[in-house]
Amino acid sequence: MDYDLLYKLVAEIPAGQVATYGQLAKIIGCGPRQVGQALGALDGKNAKKVPWHRVVNSQGKISVRSEGGGETLQGDLLREEGIIWRASGRIDLKTYGWTGPFDPDVWR
Numbered sequence: 001m002d003y004d005l006l007y008k009l010v011a012e013i014p015a016g017q018v019a020t021y022g023q024l025a026k027i028i029g030c031g032p033r034q035v036g037q038a039l040g041a042l043d044g045k046n047a048k049k050v051p052w053h054r055v056v057n058s059q060g061k062i063s064v065r066s067e068g069g070g071e072t073l074q075g076d077l078l079r080e081e082g083i084i085w086r087a088s089g090r091i092d093l094k095t096y097g098w099t100g101p102f103d104p105d106v107w108r
Helices: 003-010 021-028 032-040 044-049 071-080
Strands: none
């Protein structure tokens, strides 16, 4: 999988919206875990350019990092963009979910 292509796709997610790992994987043509690995591989410089915090799991929840931490930062960044959680701890994907790029075929 081309990490740079995925990073460009993630950069398309507007502030105040989220996409799921599976949604991005389908567009790029890989698996959701590969999306997670690619986002986990972001270094400090690229992490500031790529809005990784706008990617959540299929339940609308922030995924726990294997290395620990990051969840609080991700939640803070999403709240700053006006995204709120239900009492269940889930983000309403119908309200905040990104509908995707205009032409998903350009990302393959």
